[in-house]
Amino acid sequence: xxxxxxxxxxxxxxxxxxxxxxxxxxxxxxxxxxxxxxxxxxxxxxxxxxxxxxxxxxxxxxxxxxxxxxxxxxxxxxxxxxxxxxxxxxxxxxxxxxxxxxxxxxxxxxxxxxxxxxxxxxxxxxxxxxxxxxxxxxxxxxxxxxxxxxxxxxxxxxxxxxxxxxxxxxxxxxxxxxxxxxxxxxxxxxxxxxxxxxxxxxxxxxxxxxxxxxxxxxxxxxxxxxxxxxxxxxxxxxxxxxxxxxxxxxxxxxxxxxxxxx
Numbered sequence: 001x002x003x004x005x006x007x008x009x010x011x012x013x014x015x016x017x018x019x020x021x022x023x024x025x026x027x028x029x030x031x032x033x034x035x036x037x038x039x040x041x042x043x044x045x046x047x048x049x050x051x052x053x054x055x056x057x058x059x060x061x062x063x064x065x066x067x068x069x070x071x072x073x074x075x076x077x078x079x080x081x082x083x084x085x086x087x088x089x090x091x092x093x094x095x096x097x098x099x100x101x102x103x104x105x106x107x108x109x110x111x112x113x114x115x116x117x118x119x120x121x122x123x124x125x126x127x128x129x130x131x132x133x134x135x136x137x138x139x140x141x142x143x144x145x146x147x148x149x150x151x152x153x154x155x156x157x158x159x160x161x162x163x164x165x166x167x168x169x170x171x172x173x174x175x176x177x178x179x180x181x182x183x184x185x186x187x188x189x190x191x192x193x194x195x196x197x198x199x200x201x202x203x204x205x206x207x208x209x210x211x212x213x214x215x216x217x218x219x220x221x222x223x224x225x226x227x228x229x230x231x232x233x234x235x236x237x238x239x240x241x242x243x244x245x246x247x248x249x250x251x252x253x254x255x256x257x258x259x260x261x262x
Contacts, residue, residue, distance in 0.1 A: 006033065008104045010140075011078035012086060013038045014057075015070045019088035020047040022174060027055040029091040033101055034084070040074040048088075066152025075147055082109075084140045085148075085157075089174045090118070096169025100140065103167070112162025113141035119170040123178055125232055131225040132233075133170060140167070153192050179239070186243045194250035203255045204248040216244040 012034045016023055023039070031037055037057040041049055042064035052059050062073050075083060084100075086092070092100075096116065103109050117133040138146065138157040146159040176182040197204075204212075220226050220240040226233030 007035050008033055008082075008101060009080050010034050010082045010084050010100075010104075011036045011038060011080040012084045013040065013071075013074040013078060014086050014088050015040045015042070015067075015074055016044065016048055016052070016088040017042045017064065018044045018046045018048060020044070020051050021177070023048060023088040024051055024055065025091045025174075026086055026088055027052060027057055029093075029097065030084070030086070031056050033097060035080055036078070038074060038077050039088075040070060040077070042070065066150075067155035068149050068151040068153075071148040071155050072150050075143055078143065081142050081144050082140070083143055086139070086171065087173070091172050091174075093119075093170045093172055096167065096171065099167050099169040109165070110163070111165035112145035113138045113157065113159045114165045114167050116140060116167050116169070116171050118173045120173050120175060120236075122176060122232065122236065123174070124235075125229065128170075128172065129225075129228045130170065131228050134224040136166065138164060139171070153196050179235075182239055183242075186239070186246060190243060190247040190250055193247050194254060197247070197251045198254040198258075202251065204252050209245070209248055209252070212248060213241040213245040216241040 012030045014023065014026055014037070016039055027037060027039075037055075039048075039052040039057045039059045040062050041052075041059055042062060049059050058077075060077060062070060064070065071085060074085075103114075115136040116139045117130075118135040118137065119128045119130060119133045121128040138159060141147075141157055141159065142162070145161045146157050148155055148157055176185065217237045217240070220237035221233060226237050229236065
């Protein structure tokens with residue numbers, strides 16, 4: 001069996017702002033095997049910058065202009081063609097780290113990009129269940145073949161050339177510090193997405209306001225298999241339904257205010 005490489009020709013990039021309580025896990029999970037780690041900071045006032053530098057990351061300031069533009073900027077700083085994007089509340093599991101190292105130990109990866117399963121983990125949960133890893137975005141890719149869109153709201157990778165492979169190891173996602181933080185984040189993100197829907201001329205109907213939250217709960221609890229987490233799954237599913245509802249409610253509000261000339 002071939003020896004796994006100590007350093008892989010991969011640039012890891014993370015965008016961050018006031019993430020000192022979480023970004024340490026992110027950086028520790030990659031610093032021993034990635035060629036470089038870049039943190040693009042948009043004005044942290046806690047210890048994010050100092051902690052990131054102490055863990056070997058190169059920190060660059062860039063004013064916040066939205067999720068997509070921030071990640072496009074971070075891509076431009078990377079010296080390697082192969083890049084791995086992580087959020088500041090995510091970490092590469094030991095299983096995924098070994099899988100990535102094995103992939104590169106076998107030579108140049110055969111695909112231009114790879115999807116990674118994202119395992120959500122809430123503060124009130126001790127462990128996550130791999131059945132709830134419903135999201136599999138492209139996060140490991142060649143910059144010459146793929147890259148982030150510059151959308152201020154939706155940050156996703158577009159693969160321009162080559163095939164897409166799928167890795168099985170998990171990215172552990174600690175998205176929310178608490179339920180209060182979840183509500184605050186849902187409020188922030190729903191306002192951005194409501195504005196996006198409003199600009200596209202989409203006005204939610206009464207039926208969508210009634211049915212979308214119900215289907216969202218069903219989608220989370222049954223289709224995304226949150227039922228395996230017991231009572232925790234009920235809480236998570238209600239929070240997901242709230243996110244979907246408040247986005248539509250805010251879009252409707254924007255349309256009503258526009259009709260009143262406000």
